[in-house]
Amino acid sequence: xxxxxxxxxxxxxxxxxxxxxxxxxxxxxxxxxxxxxxxxxxxxxxxxxxxxxxxxxxxxxxxxxxxxxxxxxxxxxxxxxxxxxxxxxxxxxxxxxxxxxxxxxxxxxxxxxxxxxxxxxxxxxxxxxxxxxxxxxxxxxxxxxxxxxxxxxxxxxxxxxxxxxxxxxxxxxxxxxxxxxxxxxxxxxxxxxxxxxxxxxxxxxxxxxxxxxxxxxxxxxxxxxxxxxxxxxxxxxxxxxxxxxxxxxxxxxxxxxxxxxxxxxxxxxxxxxxxxxxxxxxxxxxxxxxxxxxxx
Amino acid sequence: xxxxxxxxxxxxxxxxxxxxxxxxxxxxxxxxxxxxxxxxxxxxxxxxxxxxxxxxxxxxxxxxxxxxxxxxxxxxxxxxxxxxxxxxxxxxxxxxxxxxxxxxxxxxxxxxxxxxxxxxxxxxxxxxxxxxxxxxxxxxxxxxxxxxxxxxxxxxxxxxxxxxxxxxxxxxxxxxxxxxxxxxxxxxxxxxxxxxxxxxxxxxxxxxxxxxxxxxxxxxxxxxxxxxxxxxxxxxxxxxxxxxxxxxxxxxxxxxxxxxxxxxxxxxxxxxxxxxxxxxxxxxxxxxxxxxxxxxxxxxxxxxxxxxxxxxxxxxxxxxxxxxxxxxxxxxxxxxxxxxxxxxxxxxxxxxxxxxxxxxxxxxxxxxxxxxxxxxx
Amino acid sequence: xxxxxxxxxxxxxxxxxxxxxxxxxxxxxxxxxxxxxxxxxxxxxxxxxxxxxxxxxxxxxxxxxxxxxxxxxxxxxxxxxxxxxxxxxxxxxxxxxxxxxxxxxxxxxxxxxxxxxxxxxxxxxxxxxxxxxxxxxxxxxxxxxxxxxxxxxxxxxxxxxxxxxxxxxxxxxxxxx
Numbered sequence: 047x048x049x050x051x052x053x054x055x056x057x058x059x060x061x062x063x064x065x066x067x068x069x070x071x072x073x074x075x076x077x078x079x080x081x082x083x084x085x086x087x088x089x090x091x092x093x094x095x096x097x098x099x100x101x102x103x104x105x106x107x108x109x110x111x112x113x114x115x116x117x118x119x120x121x122x123x124x125x126x127x128x129x130x131x132x133x134x135x136x137x138x139x140x141x142x143x144x145x146x147x148x149x150x151x152x153x154x155x156x157x158x159x160x161x162x163x164x165x166x167x168x169x170x171x172x173x174x175x176x177x178x179x180x181x182x183x184x185x186x187x188x189x190x191x192x193x194x195x196x197x198x199x200x201x202x203x204x205x206x207x208x209x210x211x212x213x214x215x216x217x218x219x220x221x222x223x224x225x226x227x228x229x230x231x232x233x234x235x236x237x238x239x240x241x242x243x244x245x246x247x248x249x250x251x252x253x254x255x256x257x258x259x260x261x262x263x264x265x266x267x268x269x270x271x272x273x274x275x276x277x278x279x280x281x282x283x284x285x286x287x288x289x290x291x292x293x294x295x296x297x298x299x300x301x302x303x304x305x306x307x308x309x310x311x312x313x314x315x316x317x318x319x320x321x322x323x324x325x326x327x328x329x330x331x332x333x334x335x336x337x338x339x340x341x342x
Numbered sequence: 343x344x345x346x347x348x349x350x351x352x353x354x355x356x357x358x359x360x361x362x363x364x365x366x367x368x369x370x371x372x373x374x375x376x377x378x379x380x381x382x383x384x385x386x387x388x389x390x391x392x393x394x395x396x397x398x399x400x401x402x403x404x405x406x407x408x409x410x411x412x413x414x415x416x417x418x419x420x421x422x423x424x425x426x427x428x429x430x431x432x433x434x435x436x437x438x439x440x441x442x443x444x445x446x447x448x449x450x451x452x453x454x455x456x457x458x459x460x461x462x463x464x465x466x467x468x469x470x471x472x473x474x475x476x477x478x479x480x481x482x483x484x485x486x487x488x489x490x491x492x493x494x495x496x497x498x499x500x501x502x503x504x505x506x507x508x509x510x511x512x513x514x515x516x517x518x519x520x521x522x523x524x525x526x527x528x529x530x531x532x533x534x535x536x537x538x539x540x541x542x543x544x545x546x547x548x549x550x551x552x553x554x555x556x557x558x559x560x561x562x563x564x565x566x567x568x569x570x571x572x573x574x575x576x577x578x579x580x581x582x583x584x585x586x587x588x589x590x591x592x593x594x595x596x597x598x599x600x601x602x603x604x605x606x607x608x609x610x611x612x613x614x615x616x617x618x619x620x621x622x623x624x625x626x627x628x629x630x631x632x633x634x635x636x637x638x639x640x641x642x643x644x645x646x647x648x649x650x651x652x653x654x655x656x657x658x659x660x661x662x663x664x665x666x667x668x669x670x671x672x673x674x675x676x677x678x679x680x681x682x683x684x685x686x687x688x689x690x691x692x693x694x695x696x697x698x699x700x701x702x703x704x705x706x707x708x709x710x711x712x713x714x715x716x717x718x719x
Numbered sequence: 720x721x722x723x724x725x726x727x728x729x730x731x732x733x734x735x736x737x738x739x740x741x742x743x744x745x746x747x748x749x750x751x752x753x754x755x756x757x758x759x760x761x762x763x764x765x766x767x768x769x770x771x772x773x774x775x776x777x778x779x780x781x782x783x784x785x786x787x788x789x790x791x792x793x794x795x796x797x798x799x800x801x802x803x804x805x806x807x808x809x810x811x812x813x814x815x816x817x818x819x820x821x822x823x824x825x826x827x828x829x830x831x832x833x834x835x836x837x838x839x840x841x842x843x844x845x846x847x848x849x850x851x852x853x854x855x856x857x858x859x860x861x862x863x864x865x866x867x868x869x870x871x872x873x874x875x876x877x878x879x880x881x882x883x884x885x886x887x888x889x890x891x892x893x894x895x896x
Contacts (some may be wrong), residue, residue: 053808056801060820063858067835070842145734148727163735178741188744241411242444244431247461260448279828296830316831331822
């Protein structure tokens with residue numbers, strides 16, 4: 047009995063606050079916009095009994111989804127999000143891997159400090175750090191001031207409100223997510239494997255590509271998922287740094303919900319986004335499981 | 343073939359023989375700690391050379407210098423007459439078999455073995471042929487497609503061996519290769535190693551702390567302590583003619599009797615205890631009257647009997663305080679009048695209930711004048 | 720002995736500089752006496768003074784602290800429970816779903832979690848306030864707790880638990896101690 051309670055508490059919590067909300071989102075995506083509170087119809091009124099329920103089901107339709115398919119905006123936004131997420135993930139990998147690798151090459155006494163330095167940004171406000179970039183990337187921002195002061199550019203670079211700023215913002219925010227799994231995978235690497243590779247004729251670089259890199263694959267995959275999946279739905283960074291030029295589905299969802307007050311349509315956008323994400327999420331979980339098993 | 347006609351492998355005794363490896367006054371320091379102290383030694387081709395010693399004696403450091411993972415602080419190391427210090431490990435004709443095997447977990451057995459060959463650019467039929475040859479040599483043909491985690495410890499050890507031999511190196515270094523195997527497997531593998539070494543004609547240098555292993559496989563053993571080689575000799579000479587108490591004590595079981603020497607003609611009288619007659623010993627070294635001397639004598643050379651034996655120069659009476667029964671042998675711990683315990687070993691030629699000697703018995707232990715070795719230190 | 724190549728040292732320096740520069744700049748500019756973000760007009764702590772006097776900020780800060788304390792406490796409890804279940808409970812009906820629900824929130828875009836929870840609260844008529852924020856934070860924070868704790872738990876030395884049990888503590892007691 048005690049075992050049941052132990053399992054049930056977190057289980058039901060997650061069911062109620064994680065899974066059930068998705069069902070509600072799905073239901074609302076099938077509803078129509080209305081001038082009511084809440085602004086959608088039909089609404090389930092259990093008092094009306096079975097008849098009320100069947101009438102409720104009858105009023106649901108896939109209208110919103112049809113609209114999504116037809117209107118250009120959404121299709122473009124999904125594609126744009128996929129493109130931005132892919133490129134950002136790749137950039138984060140490019141920048142994060144050398145950092146994680148250098149961390150493992152540092153002396154033992156440095157490790158705890160370096161790890162702390164990577165984790166510390168998690169403890170600060172994400173919003174404020176992104177705001178800081180506005181001040182840095184603007185036309186009169188810190189970056190341009192420094193570049194002009196150093197004489198490297200004669201005119202201010204336009205970075206803010208372009209996709210470049212979004213890339214910078216995303217890489218900046220998600221870098222620790224990439225560094226940590228790669229670091230953890232590299233740390234487990236047995237140094238004698240590299241010595242063996244060298245002994246058998248590899249140069250340092252060849253040893254890296256033939257031994258270190260393949261063996262860190264699990265960490266790389268975990269890191270990429272940890273960046274790609276949330277980035278797909280990002281809306282804060284494109285809103286603050288990307289301006290109207292950058293189209294991302296998260297922003298579209300936000301606008302539908304708050305500006306247009308079209309909850310059913312916003313829900314439909316969310317449902318499609320979720321469907322796109324299901325496969326990556328499952329793959330992510332599988333990879334995590336594989337990592338856990340290889341550890342034990 | 344009679345003993346006299348069979349060629350004895352002893353290139354170190356041949357003045358015309360050129361050594362494969364030469365250490366000349368090599369010292370290695372790690373900060374304040376001296377791991378190798380002014381070491382000079384020659385190792386010859388086709389030798390199975392064992393570095394034996396306790397942890398921290400420097401044997402692993404020595405090997406890593408040969409492999410190229412450490413460079414000497416002072417001195418030179420020559421391989422076939424060439425100074426190898428400037429040559430990085432990936433360019434030496436030296437391969438190493440690691441203690442942990444260091445098999446690449448993401449590659450199959452076949453790919454592990456082929457790894458070194460591919461780095462040399464060997465491809466196609468030549469590659470396949472060589473890998474197959476290695477698989478046959480180590481009897482791993484059935485496992486070529488498996489990954490390291492899918493085979494047993496003993497099989498992994500063979501993969502490590504095959505991989506390190508694939509490039510036919512002049513010198514193969516083995517770092518405690520049998521440590522992870524159980525005793526029976528270890529013994530079988532020791533003979534396999536010796537076989538493979540003879541067949542391929544490679545020079546092996548093995549690091550081990552297991553003296554039985556060193557005695558079994560090696561053509562010569564270097565007993566090391568604190569960065570120095572105390573004695574370098576064949577297993578027989580190390581065992582029968584140790585040059586120090588340290589070596590005598592390190593290999594096998596031994597009785598060490600301390601006393602004062604009085605040379606008398608060809609022999610030496612050793613006074614070793616109040617009220618006890620002197621021990622008579624022989625030695626090639628020269629001792630002066632009153633010199634501190636250590637007699638090292640192996641338990642199997644000490645006889646034990648209930649009655650006093652006649653015409654043995656050294657016979658002493660004592661009490662049996664302990665018996666270690668080892669199945670085929672028994673070691674008797676006999677307490678002497680001066681308190682020292684002498685170990686006498688004899689084969690159990692009679693069944694247990696019929697043995698004459700038991701605890702607390704008064705017995706005579708005896709040994710000949712030539713049974714022990716007289717050591718100065 | 721590990722040696723840091725110049726490539727490694729550069730990676731580390733540039734990498735951490737990138738991570739921390741914006742925060743450092745932010746801190747420096749918080750002492751800027753000019754209101755403009757980009758023009759330095761001299762050192763001043765007046766903004767901190769204004770912060771202390773700003774009612775709205777202080778109220779918000781207090782609410783934030785409340786939310787943080789409550790949600791982190793609940794998340795730790797629930798997350799540890801979940802971790803224990805994941806590592807120790809063996810097989811049970813719906814285990815795959817459970818494990819999925821623990822890992823999915825780690826990567827779920829915030830728009831979706833936010834939106835879905837908002838619709839839930841509206842649907843059941845729960846007024847939005849501190850409580851709803853705490854509920855939301857607890858839910859996805861417990862997943863982080865769970866992942867960290869379960870990885871530690873998996874490598875935990877079982878013999879310690881067995882020793883405790885052997886010496887007489889109850890299963891729950893030994894878990895606590």
